[in-house]
Amino acid sequence: MRKSEMLRDGTEIILRDYTPADMDASYRFYQRLAPEERAYMRIDVTRRDVLERQFRDVAEGRAVRLVAMAGDELVGTGVVELSPISWDSHRGELRLSVAPEYRNKGLGRKLVTELFREAKERGVQKAVARFMPEQGAIRGLLEHLGWHMDAVLPGFVRDQTGTSHDQVVMSCTMDECWEELQGYYSSDDWPDG
Ligand SMILES: CC(C)(COP(=O)(O)OP(=O)(O)OC[C@H]1O[C@@H](n2cnc3c(N)ncnc32)[C@H](O)[C@@H]1OP(=O)(O)O)[C@@H](O)C(=O)NCCC(=O)NCCS
Numbered sequence: 001m002r003k004s005e006m007l008r009d010g011t012e013i014i015l016r017d018y019t020p021a022d023m024d025a026s027y028r029f030y031q032r033l034a035p036e037e038r039a040y041m042r043i044d045v046t047r048r049d050v051l052e053r054q055f056r057d058v059a060e061g062r063a064v065r066l067v068a069m070a071g072d073e074l075v076g077t078g079v080v081e082l083s084p085i086s087w088d089s090h091r092g093e094l095r096l097s098v099a100p101e102y103r104n105k106g107l108g109r110k111l112v113t114e115l116f117r118e119a120k121e122r123g124v125q126k127a128v129a130r131f132m133p134e135q136g137a138i139r140g141l142l143e144h145l146g147w148h149m150d151a152v153l154p155g156f157v158r159d160q161t162g163t164s165h166d167q168v169v170m171s172c173t174m175d176e177c178w179e180e181l182q183g184y185y186s187s188d189d190w191p192d193g
Contacts, residue, residue, distance in 0.1 A: 001066070001114060007105040011070060015114050018065040018077065020055050025074035026067070027051060029099065039160040040132050042095070057081070064118045068098070068107055075099040078111035080119040080127070092124035096138060108141050113181050120174055127172050132157065132165040139168065146180040147172040 002016040018026075030038065030045035043050050057063040061084060068076035076099060080092040094115065098107050116127065131138050133152070147170045156167035 001118065003114065005068075005110050007102070007107055007110075009105050011102070011105065013075065013102075013107065014069045015066055015110060016069065018055065018058055018067050022067055022074060023048070023051055023055065025069075025072070026054075026077065029074040029077065029097075032099065033097070034100070040135055040165075041097075041160065042130075042157075044160055054079075064092075064115060064122065066111060066114055066118075068102075068111060070102070075102045076107050076111055078108075078115050080115050080124065082119075082122060082124065090123070090125040092119045092122075092127050094127050094129045096141075103137070108137075109145075109181070112141075112145065112177075116174060116177060116181065120178070125174050127174060127177055129170050131168055132159070133168055134165065139170070142170050142172070145172065146176055 002014065005013055005015055007013060027048060030051075033045075038045060045051065054063070054065065058065050061082065063079050063081045065077065065079040067074050076097065078094070078096040080094055082092055083089055094112070096108055096111055098111075119127070127147075128150075129138065129142055129147070133139075150169040150171050153167040153169065155164045158164050
């Protein structure tokens, strides 16, 4: 997919599929995040082999990943991870990251909208997100979109420095999320289907 979008402050961005040519821009994007924030990420995004694996997951159908571009700069990315051959094949796991200077302008929500459109086409019926309580913005966004809190699993994960944290699990059926997203956009903005 490829789509031009305007953020709340009038900045124009392109939302499109992630390709191998985005690897360097993606590396630069993660390098610019604050180390404290990177530490809470599930994987070590400072490693190129990890970023290469992200692309393989897309190429082999285990993930739908989109990037948000402001000119040549990658300013946001989001993924729905799929498990096509497992008992949670109806589920997609959402992850999002937006560059600090592009936050609170509606980009996270636009990424979720386009990711869900793609995930629905692949048969995903339920969206799940797992994160640490310290990642408060994602919780705010998901609550705003009507997601439910499923669990807080005590000490279940470790950050990139090895410190243990609780893990928050939130979810939403695609139909519920879709309805919330639809309510947010005017009928002119909202795509058919
Ligand atoms: C979470 C994140 C992607 C949100 O992106 P964003 O572009 O700022 O989000 P939006 O501007 O679309 O915000 C959508 C809604 O989320 C909520 N929200 C956003 N930031 C929030 C915050 N810091 N605290 C509480 N709620 C917040 C608001 O309800 C907002 O709705 P509104 O704009 O109508 O008020 C971004 O803050 C980020 O990259 N955080 C660090 C990485 C991270 O923690 N990722 C989660 C791993 S799964």
